[in-house]
Amino acid sequence: MTPRHIYRVYICLLVFSFAPTPSLTQVLDTCIQQTSCSCKNSKGTIDLTPLANTAGSAKFLDQPDASGSTFKYSWNPCKDFTEGTSACTQVAACQSDSSTGTDYNLGDQASAEFVNEATSLSLHYSSTTDITRTTIVTLTCDETQEASLAITGEDPSNPGNYLMTLTSKYACPKAGPGPTKGPPEPEGGISIGSILVIVFFGTFVVYLAGGVVLQTFVRRASGRDMVPNYGLWATMFGLIKDGVTFTISCGRRTGYGKV
Numbered sequence: 001m002t003p004r005h006i007y008r009v010y011i012c013l014l015v016f017s018f019a020p021t022p023s024l025t026q027v028l029d030t031c032i033q034q035t036s037c038s039c040k041n042s043k044g045t046i047d048l049t050p051l052a053n054t055a056g057s058a059k060f061l062d063q064p065d066a067s068g069s070t071f072k073y074s075w076n077p078c079k080d081f082t083e084g085t086s087a088c089t090q091v092a093a094c095q096s097d098s099s100t101g102t103d104y105n106l107g108d109q110a111s112a113e114f115v116n117e118a119t120s121l122s123l124h125y126s127s128t129t130d131i132t133r134t135t136i137v138t139l140t141c142d143e144t145q146e147a148s149l150a151i152t153g154e155d156p157s158n159p160g161n162y163l164m165t166l167t168s169k170y171a172c173p174k175a176g177p178g179p180t181k182g183p184p185e186p187e188g189g190i191s192i193g194s195i196l197v198i199v200f201f202g203t204f205v206v207y208l209a210g211g212v213v214l215q216t217f218v219r220r221a222s223g224r225d226m227v228p229n230y231g232l233w234a235t236m237f238g239l240i241k242d243g244v245t246f247t248i249s250c251g252r253r254t255g256y257g258k259v
Contacts, residue, residue, distance in 0.1 A: 031121055031173075036092075036112035037078035039121075044173035046121070046139065051147050051170055052078035062096065065153030070099040073106075073151050075137065075164060077123075080109050092125045093135040095162065106135040106162055121171075131160055138165045141172035 031039035037048040053059040058074035058081045065071055073095055074083055080090040084103040088094035093106035107125025115122050115136075125135040136155075145167050152163035211228025215221040224230055232239075 030116050031114055033112075033114045035078075036109040037123070039114040041173060044175040046171060046173050048077040048123075048166075048168075048170050051168065052076060053081065054079055057081050058083060058094070059147075060149045063149055063151045065151040067153055069153065070097055071153065072096045072098055073153075073162065073164065075135065075149065078109065087129070091127070093162070095133075104133060105129055106133050133160050133162065135162050135164065138163070139171040140165055140167040141169075142167045143169045143172055145169060 029041045029043065031041040031046060033039045034045070034047075037052065039046050051059055053076050058076040060073075060075045061083075062072040062074055065073065073093065074081070074088075075093045077092075080092060081094075082089045082091070083094050084096055085101070087103040087105050088096075090108060091105050092109045092112065095104040095106055096102070097104075105127040107127045109125075111124075111126045113124045115124050121139045123137045123139060125137075127133050147166065147168040147170065150165045150167070152165070155161040155163050208228065212226050215226045215228060
């Protein structure tokens with residue numbers, strides 16, 4: 001590979017390094033759990049505490065599912081509640097069958113876990129009795145709504161998973177310190193473009209300094225000959241033009257010579 005080709009590759013790397021590239025925190029803005037009903041990301045804190053019923057009953061009580069079945073669902077963020085039979089004593093979520101009077105524990109506050117998906121954030125609770133049952137509450141931010149809970153019911157593709165969607169202004173991140181419990185939020189990542197720029201200029205500085213030392217003390221050069229590969233740098237502007245043209249055309253030939 002000739003010096004001209006090497007320089008073209010350098011120009012390509014330099015151009016692409018300045019292109020905007022998302023950092024890790026931009027790709028996935030992870031919400032780090034603080035308490036059983038709050039988490040924190042780079043935008044602020046999501047805190048469901050204002051929705052919690054502290055009187056021992058559920059905030060959302062006996063909500064029907066979308067299919068209109070005999071099952072009713074109750075959920076209370078932050079605080080456990082007790083409902084119906086002993087099966088739903090000190091729970092975060094409960095399923096009740098109105099046709100039989102049977103209740104099922106769908107998880108308690110101790111099992112609460114914020115789960116970050118690619119495009120959504122959800123709050124999970126789980127309980128193991130005869131089987132493991134998991135409540136999945138998808139959090140949807142809407143600054144115009146106090147709180148609305150939509151019950152999908154049991155997921156037919158994943159039996160034992162019970163789906164709900166909370167739409168509320170409290171599902172939106174709020175600026176401020178928020179709760180302090182939980183692991184620290186990770187620092188923002190450095191972009192790929194920044195890494196390429198650092199590597200390029202670091203290598204260039206080492207190359208230039210080392211070349212000057214070699215030319216001066218080993219080859220006894222002086223004046224402009226102290227600059228390594230002076231002939232290459234003397235034609236810099238022509239090479240930059242070639243490199244930019246090569247980058248824009250992505251290496252494709254722009255024409256063919258006559259045979």
